[in-house]
Amino acid sequence: MIDLIGAMSFRTAGTAQRLGVFELLGAGPQPAADLAAKLGLPAEPLPVLLDALVAFGYLVKTHDAYALGPAADPWLDRTAGGGFAPILAVWHDLIGELWTGLEASVRAGAPPEPFYPWLVRSPDRVRDFQDMLAGLARMLAPAVAEAAPPLTGSLLDVGGGHAVYSIALCQANPDLRATVIDLPEALRQGSVHVERAGLAERVQLVPGDLADHIDGRHDAALLFNIVHGLDREAAADLVARVARALRPGGVLLVLEPFADPPAGAGAHDTALLAGFSLNLAATQGGRLYTFDEVASWASAAGLTGVERVALGTPSTDELLVARQEAQ
Ligand SMILES: C[S@@+](CC[C@H](N)C(=O)[O-])C[C@H]1O[C@@H](n2cnc3c(N)ncnc32)[C@H](O)[C@@H]1O
Numbered sequence: 001m002i003d004l005i006g007a008m009s010f011r012t013a014g015t016a017q018r019l020g021v022f023e024l025l026g027a028g029p030q031p032a033a034d035l036a037a038k039l040g041l042p043a044e045p046l047p048v049l050l051d052a053l054v055a056f057g058y059l060v061k062t063h064d065a066y067a068l069g070p071a072a073d074p075w076l077d078r079t080a081g082g083g084f085a086p087i088l089a090v091w092h093d094l095i096g097e098l099w100t101g102l103e104a105s106v107r108a109g110a111p112p113e114p115f116y117p118w119l120v121r122s123p124d125r126v127r128d129f130q131d132m133l134a135g136l137a138r139m140l141a142p143a144v145a146e147a148a149p150p151l152t153g154s155l156l157d158v159g160g161g162h163a164v165y166s167i168a169l170c171q172a173n174p175d176l177r178a179t180v181i182d183l184p185e186a187l188r189q190g191s192v193h194v195e196r197a198g199l200a201e202r203v204q205l206v207p208g209d210l211a212d213h214i215d216g217r218h219d220a221a222l223l224f225n226i227v228h229g230l231d232r233e234a235a236a237d238l239v240a241r242v243a244r245a246l247r248p249g250g251v252l253l254v255l256e257p258f259a260d261p262p263a264g265a266g267a268h269d270t271a272l273l274a275g276f277s278l279n280l281a282a283t284q285g286g287r288l289y290t291f292d293e294v295a296s297w298a299s300a301a302g303l304t305g306v307e308r309v310a311l312g313t314p315s316t317d318e319l320l321v322a323r324q325e326a327q
Pocket of ligand 1: 116133134137158159160161162181182183186208210211223224225226229
């Protein structure tokens with residue numbers, strides 16, 4: 001029953017967000033009739049939805065007026081910088097649209113429809129996806145920059161979209177310049193972030209496909225949250241292609257929540273990772289891999305000195321660091 005209530009609560013909050021309820025209430029408490037008029041909705045059943053949001057903790061009701069409650073204020077009000085709004089939007093679409101194919105995906109052994117074409121079909125969705133990732137990256141980037149070895153020369157950021165990690169590593173390493181490869185839609189936010197950081201001369205954004213040949217010779221490469229979106233064969237192949245793009249002595253950094261999380265991960269972390277892995281399997285044909293699996297691909301690609309590096313912040317994300325032999 002708790003799971004059922006959780007599912008109802010999640011879908012109700014996602015629907016309210018799509019309707020624009022949280023932004024409107026960010027301006028102050030309002031009765032249901034005013035909300036309906038401003039949102040262009042019929043008088044019913046909006047109050048039923050609002051009462052459910054009260055019961056689930058997203059809103060509070062005083063006399064006849066609804067206001068943002070502790071689960072929404074400021075988390076879901078985009079006008080107040082609500083950092084959880086893109087996360088709710090992306091997961092609401094994932095669970096509401098793509099997870100309806102979960103059974104078909106398990107039966108067929110592949111997702112019913114390719115994930116990224118689905119994502120980019122809606123400009124709002126791809127924006128929310130990159131905003132969600134950029135928000136998570138902003139939380140982790142200082143710890144990643146701290147844990148990474150000193151970097152100089154050329155950094156290749158494969159699937160680096162929002163560019164937050166490349167920016168942070170360039171800021172931490174003054175002699176580093178970065179090339180971020182991603183789908184054109186994903187680079188839109190990246191270019192805004194690079195401009196804002198004043199790093200346009202050092203961070204280059206290149207539209208491209210992971211399946212294409214990876215050009216150039218680089219001193220370092222990032223595969224951050226990429227291999228989990230691929231099946232084993234494609235993931236191992238990508239690690240090998242990126243390894244070939246490294247100069248002798250070059251370093252590969254893989255950031256992942258591994259399927260075997262660090263000691264100290266709680267029951268909540270384990271459950272979230274298992275659900276995330278199922279989401280990857282059902283929607284992208286990927287999954288979370290153990291550290292040893294990813295390490296074995298790096299070794300097979302000729303990289304050495306493979307290390308597992310914890311981030312100095314509470315997180316299930318960890319770094320795998322490996323090096324191309326110096327000649
Ligand atoms: C889970 S996100 C990770 C983004 C970033 N590296 C991070 O850690 O926050 C995966 C990234 O891979 C990009 N991507 C997926 N398929 C791709 C493809 N075929 N070619 C290029 N980029 C792709 C996505 O657009 C997205 O930015």
